[in-house]
Amino acid sequence: MSTARTTPPESFRAGFACLVGRPNAGKSTLTNALVGQKVAITSGRPQTTRHTIRGIVHRDDAQLILVDTPGLHRPRTLLGERLNDLVRDTLTEVDVVGFCLPADQKVGPGDRYIAAQLTELASGHDGTPVVAIATKADLVTRGRLTEHLLAIAALGEWADIVPVSAVDGYQVDVLADVLVEHLPVNPPLYPDGELTDEPEAVMVAELVREAALEGVRDELPHSLAVVVEEIVPREDGTDDGRPPMLDVRVNLYVERDSQKAIVIGRGGARLKEVGSQARRGIEALLGARVFLDLHVKVAKDWQRDPKQLGRMGF
Numbered sequence: 001m002s003t004a005r006t007t008p009p010e011s012f013r014a015g016f017a018c019l020v021g022r023p024n025a026g027k028s029t030l031t032n033a034l035v036g037q038k039v040a041i042t043s044g045r046p047q048t049t050r051h052t053i054r055g056i057v058h059r060d061d062a063q064l065i066l067v068d069t070p071g072l073h074r075p076r077t078l079l080g081e082r083l084n085d086l087v088r089d090t091l092t093e094v095d096v097v098g099f100c101l102p103a104d105q106k107v108g109p110g111d112r113y114i115a116a117q118l119t120e121l122a123s124g125h126d127g128t129p130v131v132a133i134a135t136k137a138d139l140v141t142r143g144r145l146t147e148h149l150l151a152i153a154a155l156g157e158w159a160d161i162v163p164v165s166a167v168d169g170y171q172v173d174v175l176a177d178v179l180v181e182h183l184p185v186n187p188p189l190y191p192d193g194e195l196t197d198e199p200e201a202v203m204v205a206e207l208v209r210e211a212a213l214e215g216v217r218d219e220l221p222h223s224l225a226v227v228v229e230e231i232v233p234r235e236d237g238t239d240d241g242r243p244p245m246l247d248v249r250v251n252l253y254v255e256r257d258s259q260k261a262i263v264i265g266r267g268g269a270r271l272k273e274v275g276s277q278a279r280r281g282i283e284a285l286l287g288a289r290v291f292l293d294l295h296v297k298v299a300k301d302w303q304r305d306p307k308q309l310g311r312m313g314f
Contacts, residue, residue, distance in 0.1 A: 008061075008187055008188060011161050011192060012184060012186065013061065013062040013185055014063040014065070014189070015064070015065065015095035015096070015183035015189075016094040017065070017067070017179045018067045018094040018096075018270060019031060019092070019098045019100055020087060020097060020114060021095075021135075022108075024102075025101065025135060026100055027100050028159060029166040029167070030080075030098075030100065030164065031066050031139075033065060033172050034172060035055035035056065035066065052080070056190050057176060062180040062183060067094060077222075078304050078306065079222075079304075079309060080303075081196065088117075091121055093181060094128065095128070096128065096131060096179055097118060097121070097125075097128055101138050102134075102135050103135065103137050103148045104139040105157065106151070111157065115155040117157045122156075122159075130156075130158055131158060131161075131182070132155070132162070134149055134152060138165035138170060138223045139188075145163055149165070151179060201231060204228050204250070204282050205226040206226075207282055207285065208226045208228075208274070209224060209246040210281075211274045211275075211278040211281075212224060212226070212263060214274075214277070223254050223259055224259075225312045227312055228250050230248075230249050234291070244289070245288065245289045245291060248282060248291065248293065250292065250293065251295050251296075251297055252297070253296075253298075253299040254298055255302060255303065256298065257298055260298055278292060
């Protein structure tokens with residue numbers, strides 16, 4: 001992809017910012033708001049993000065590369081431990097960390113656990129600056145938001161504290177400015193106009209996962225893994241002026257037969273709905289017509305099995 005920006009100003013900044021927080025703290029929605037386009041899976045369910053998805057914010061004065069991580073939490077399974085390791089590895093490689101604390105929930109033990117980890121990170125010799133972000137500010141009164149900001153301030157020494165609402169755009173630009181201030185002076189790291197460097201298969205899997213998680217009971221998010229088997233162009237030989245047709249084959253893995261039944265639904269109705277919803281997003285992403293072939297399989301206790309975790313990319 002060619003880049004239109006050939007000579008950035010000498011003061012141009014470029015670098016990586018990582019958004020962390022307990023599960024469902026609004027990190028993915030905030031990534032999408034900052035980038036201005038949907039790049040990270042969003043869901044009302046905890047534990048929906050399993051990959052470090054980068055969204056790239058392009059500005060005349062800076063390039064902010066956002067790394068969205070799984071929520072840091074006290075791990076209960078091997079998968080949980082691996083997700084936490086993934087977050088910690090990411091934290092050591094970025095220029096600034098955004099610590100997301102949702103304004104509609106009181107600061108709790110999970111937030112204090114993360115705050116302690118981040119304080120350790122920030123206090124090193126080349127400590128990474130941490131910006132505390134009060135997300136979901138649109139959901140609370142001004143008085144409650146003030147209380148929340150005071151509670152955040154009491155948690156640790158933060159480089160900045162910024163209240164935002166990704167839904168109505170409140171202070172999203174201010175947050176971008178604050179994060180950019182902590183980036184090093186650098187030329188752009190990605191071509192202009194590129195929004196993410198995630199492989200297409202990862203994005204496709206996330207869209208299917210998001211559709212499958214819509215409106216299902218709480219135990220499923222932890223137990224659902226999605227693996228794209230192949231994305232292949234259909235060789236039908238017809239050139240009718242329409243976009244090409246792609247065959248996309250995807251396996252959804254759950255841990256128990258009862259969960260398989262939930263995903264498929266009565267007479268396959270739920271899986272059909274998941275396919276329709278995911279296909280719309282995948283066609284927009286790939287710029288092609290898609291035949292989406294979904295299969296639900298049981299992989300017993302895969303979250304605790306090192307071999308199965310490896311096969312699923314964890």
